[in-house]
Amino acid sequence: MKLTIEFGGGLELLCDSVKIHKVNVELKNGEKKLTMKDLLAWVGSNLIKERPEMFMKGDSVRPGVLVLVNDCDWELSGQLDTTLEDEDVVVFISTLHGG
Amino acid sequence: MENGDTKPRRAGGRLCCLCNNRRAALKRPKTLEQICRECFYEVFEEEIHQVIVDNQLFKPGERIGIGASGGKDSTVLAYVLSELNRRHNYGLDLFLLSVDEGITGYRDDSLETVKRNEVQYGLPLKIVSYKDLYGWTMDEIVKMIGLKNNCTFCGVFRRQALDRGAALLKVDKLVTGHNADDIAETVLLNILRGDVARYELLLEIEQMYCNYNRRRRANSEMQTFQNLNLICTYAYFKRLDYFSTECIYSPNAYRGFAREFIKDLERMRPRAILDIIKSGEDFRIATTTKMPEQGNCARCGYISSQKWCKACVLLEGLNRGLPKIGIGRSRGIDNDHQKEMKRSNGSKNIESKQCGTLDF
Ligand SMILES: [Zn+2]
Ligand SMILES: [Zn+2]
Ligand SMILES: [Zn+2]
Numbered sequence: 001m002k003l004t005i006e007f008g009g010g011l012e013l014l015c016d017s018v019k020i021h022k023v024n025v026e027l028k029n030g031e032k033k034l035t036m037k038d039l040l041a042w043v044g045s046n047l048i049k050e051r052p053e054m055f056m057k058g059d060s061v062r063p064g065v066l067v068l069v070n071d072c073d074w075e076l077s078g079q080l081d082t083t084l085e086d087e088d089v090v091v092f093i094s095t096l097h098g099g
Numbered sequence: 100m101e102n103g104d105t106k107p108r109r110a111g112g113r114l115c116c117l118c119n120n121r122r123a124a125l126k127r128p129k130t131l132e133q134i135c136r137e138c139f140y141e142v143f144e145e146e147i148h149q150v151i152v153d154n155q156l157f158k159p160g161e162r163i164g165i166g167a168s169g170g171k172d173s174t175v176l177a178y179v180l181s182e183l184n185r186r187h188n189y190g191l192d193l194f195l196l197s198v199d200e201g202i203t204g205y206r207d208d209s210l211e212t213v214k215r216n217e218v219q220y221g222l223p224l225k226i227v228s229y230k231d232l233y234g235w236t237m238d239e240i241v242k243m244i245g246l247k248n249n250c251t252f253c254g255v256f257r258r259q260a261l262d263r264g265a266a267l268l269k270v271d272k273l274v275t276g277h278n279a280d281d282i283a284e285t286v287l288l289n290i291l292r293g294d295v296a297r298y299e300l301l302l303e304i305e306q307m308y309c310n311y312n313r314r315r316r317a318n319s320e321m322q323t324f325q326n327l328n329l330i331c332t333y334a335y336f337k338r339l340d341y342f343s344t345e346c347i348y349s350p351n352a353y354r355g356f357a358r359e360f361i362k363d364l365e366r367m368r369p370r371a372i373l374d375i376i377k378s379g380e381d382f383r384i385a386t387t388t389k390m391p392e393q394g395n396c397a398r399c400g401y402i403s404s405q406k407w408c409k410a411c412v413l414l415e416g417l418n419r420g421l422p423k424i425g426i427g428r429s430r431g432i433d434n435d436h437q438k439e440m441k442r443s444n445g446s447k448n449i450e451s452k453q454c455g456t457l458d459f
Contacts, residue, residue: 009335010345064327072112076113
């Protein structure tokens, strides 16, 4: 599944200072859909290069990280249960960095 | 679904409660209404406008300085204020005012952001530096005092530097941007410490998201705060250019317990942040702590309740090679220095505060 992942608000520093990542996420064997929960695990092991605790807490994002799916706060689409589709744009913004 | 630039989500894309027309993009923490991006801009900006109008913050023809650090709070403030000034014909002359603390790899980079903002928003920029005002950069101060109390120096010097910059720009008022989360964190820490009387510090930063004039404090009674999440969302949607690296001398500014606690509360109850601020205000009203009388520093003339202002006390210590003068509690300071402290400034000294939470 082709997705665009964007980091902002300082989170890009955790992935070699690259803000926008065009990625192709393989669905797990037998799975038909990809949820945000799956994507977070994928991002954690494929894009985040350092200090993962700044990004994740448990199986979700750390409090203080905003998540937008297609420019819509993921709280409106079910957070971890949000299902993703091809060409979706997922944005992570840290609210905790800087003044 | 007519939001041209974003891909509509299939099922479940709710419509905005306000316009009933576009797809909702976020939930308002105050009301839990789901609103679209356009209505969010409107609500966010007009809330600030309303506070300005209700409190008659500005008069036509006034020169207004905006404290600009390059961070999200001040960037959003500068953008919104220049929009409102145009939209509602405030008739204000707006200026950006930045402080260069002299922190290599941090402030020099964030000042580049402010210089871009100068062009993007068409607002003239003035930069005042610690080096020029005090003869010391933060890099030099840290080299001398280490990393223990550096944020005390940073905070005290910054507030005064802003005021001096304001005087140089001849502005009538200086506005600084603070987000509700920072204010709530400070309120919470003060309450937890049982130190309800620490209003000097609280007063400095409680004064809202959008206003305040340091020289005429009486004028700063009104407040409005925008939640950090909203500020960041606004900045993202508007593609505002801000700097988001932490100060290299306080890299842990936001990892404290109070902040995590506040973010957890907010998750359960989005209004929690505003409620904490409200209880801070109630505390303040309920206690009749006398504010120290304001006079002027005998040395530099800056507003001060003591003979010397805090910046002058700290500076004296630096210049005499006794940098602990004026810092924190007496722990670790020998008798000589204690006497020194009493002579120069008998007041309770502000505790070393992470400068991140005092940023403007
Ligand atoms: Zn709407
Ligand atoms: Zn600092
Ligand atoms: Zn002074």
